[in-house]
Amino acid sequence: MAAADFAFRSIVELGRLLRQKQTSATELANxxxxxxxxxxxxxxxxxxxxxxxxxxxxxxADREIKAGRWRGPLHGIPYGVKDLLATKDYPTTWGAEPYRxxxxxxxxxxxxxxxxxxxVLVGKLAMVELAGGMGYNQANASFTGPGKxxxxxxxxxxxxxxxxxxxxxxxxxxxxxxSETSGSILTPAAYCGVTGLRPTYGLVSRHGAMALAWTxxxxxxxxxxxxxxxxxxxxxxxxxPKDPSSVDRGFQTxxxxxxxxxxxxxxxxxxxxxxxxAANFRAALKVLxxxxxxxxxxxxxxxPYGAVAGMIIAAEGASAFDDLLKDGRLxxxxxxxxxxxxxxxxxxxxxxxxxxxxxxxxxQKALDDFLKQFDALAVPTRTTxxxxxxxxxxxGWPGVTGGANVIGPTNVVGVPGISVPNGFGVENLPTGLxxxxxxxxxxxxxxxxxxxxxxxxxHTRRPQID
Amino acid sequence: MAISRRSFAEQLALLAAAPWFAxxxxxxxxxxxxxxxxxxxxxxxLAETVRxxxxxxxxxxxxxxxxxxxxGRLRAIDRLYQTALTNADEPDFVYSVYRGxx
Numbered sequence: 001m002a003a004a005d006f007a008f009r010s011i012v013e014l015g016r017l018l019r020q021k022q023t024s025a026t027e028l029a030n031x032x033x034x035x036x037x038x039x040x041x042x043x044x045x046x047x048x049x050x051x052x053x054x055x056x057x058x059x060x061a062d063r064e065i066k067a068g069r070w071r072g073p074l075h076g077i078p079y080g081v082k083d084l085l086a087t088k089d090y091p092t093t094w095g096a097e098p099y100r101x102x103x104x105x106x107x108x109x110x111x112x113x114x115x116x117x118x119x120v121l122v123g124k125l126a127m128v129e130l131a132g133g134m135g136y137n138q139a140n141a142s143f144t145g146p147g148k149x150x151x152x153x154x155x156x157x158x159x160x161x162x163x164x165x166x167x168x169x170x171x172x173x174x175x176x177x178x179s180e181t182s183g184s185i186l187t188p189a190a191y192c193g194v195t196g197l198r199p200t201y202g203l204v205s206r207h208g209a210m211a212l213a214w215t216x217x218x219x220x221x222x223x224x225x226x227x228x229x230x231x232x233x234x235x236x237x238x239x240x241p242k243d244p245s246s247v248d249r250g251f252q253t254x255x256x257x258x259x260x261x262x263x264x265x266x267x268x269x270x271x272x273x274x275x276x277x278a279a280n281f282r283a284a285l286k287v288l289x290x291x292x293x294x295x296x297x298x299x300x301x302x303x304p305y306g307a308v309a310g311m312i313i314a315a316e317g318a319s320a321f322d323d324l325l326k327d328g329r330l331x332x333x334x335x336x337x338x339x340x341x342x343x344x345x346x347x348x349x350x351x352x353x354x355x356x357x358x359x360x361x362x363x364q365k366a367l368d369d370f371l372k373q374f375d376a377l378a379v380p381t382r383t384t385x386x387x388x389x390x391x392x393x394x395x396g397w398p399g400v401t402g403g404a405n406v407i408g409p410t411n412v413v414g415v416p417g418i419s420v421p422n423g424f425g426v427e428n429l430p431t432g433l434x435x436x437x438x439x440x441x442x443x444x445x446x447x448x449x450x451x452x453x454x455x456x457x458x459h460t461r462r463p464q465i466d
Numbered sequence: 467m468a469i470s471r472r473s474f475a476e477q478l479a480l481l482a483a484a485p486w487f488a489x490x491x492x493x494x495x496x497x498x499x500x501x502x503x504x505x506x507x508x509x510x511x512l513a514e515t516v517r518x519x520x521x522x523x524x525x526x527x528x529x530x531x532x533x534x535x536x537x538g539r540l541r542a543i544d545r546l547y548q549t550a551l552t553n554a555d556e557p558d559f560v561y562s563v564y565r566g567x568x
Contacts, residue, residue, distance in 0.1 A: 307542040310542055357558050
């Protein structure tokens, strides 16, 4: 087999090659290590290549596979992680200059679980500094430079999981782990034309992950398909005694079924957004027409999601990084706006923060009551394609004034979402379709997304790279 | 798409406290943007407490940015208190008492 054939393969395909002895874990690891090294810098996608660790893990996988000890679908599969997950023996930089040399003496729980499943860590991937916690408003907000989408490197790869999005899109890794506090998995998934799954808060342990907002941070996979993301989620989900917020639930990949799904479309979801984004959204719904019942113009409960989210992230973020605020190292951050962005939170009062936490309870119930009417909500993941690298987010696509904000409210209450590629817009940039469901309904999301991907080939398209 | 006063308040809240949410939002109309230009006296006073905490750290431009950030958050707080809560509505975290090994 020609080495180039490993690129853009799914976890399922690579696993089949391993089981059939058509390749080895070592060969796969070397192949993706080479791609990370050779192609990664073009997209500012990589922080650290974990060559020694990958070589050792791959050799162990090969020994076990040869001995007939098969650990499962991730055995021998290379992967990368957003550089906010702690790893022993390698720096964990959080994308931020003040933490460039930071070392931990243990792996994050997610990395432990992937290791136990036989996966091979090949690289730590770029991210927006401090996961965007200081309020960046343009792409150049990391010491590794602005993340670039492989579909058109003049445009952003999205954030804050900028490296995982670009690395999966360019097939520098078969899958990656990202994090989302509010949009940081789904946005790069959409801007990079890959699949991203944001699990329910608490389904995946946060132990060993940088905290931005303890009550809103989630870890989840980005991959080449919904099926791949489901395979990864099955391995990383579950209770962890080291993370008190984790829940005693797992995830089982759903089998294809013939059931009909009831889909709600929020009012204004495709109004006054980029024309190509709207057209791709309607075309995607048409693809699913015979298997879904569409309910148009549904309206989320009118509650202060933004005020609550803003208060929580500001207060928790300022506390999580109080050392940077105190000693002034915020000034070392890359984005100018990040150097002052944490200070306004010092004026947040404790009663106001607690008010936000109290308001979130009835908000959760109201949104759950709303979501239970549907199997999922569907919206364009973003109202535009990726923003140009040389413009602020606000100035990137100034004519776009519409859309329905689902990412914000659903992150505040912690329910899951998935984004799948559904076509291309201006400048050959990908667009995304996202589904959102009730807490712990990831099976429905993966099933819906697989149904869509069984009928389309957007997720198999490849950017021009080599 | 027309933006209601309530939506406008939401946008200010988001932009002030978590500017990365701005990606989710349509641009503010010019008239409303102009309304945001002069921070309130309360915002200025709170910004002064930040300056006093770190007296040698900020340039005038830094302080102006911090003041704008505080001002936006203050506008959002009203919205927080419009949701009716009772004394029994607790924060969404649970404190657990600890007892170590005997």
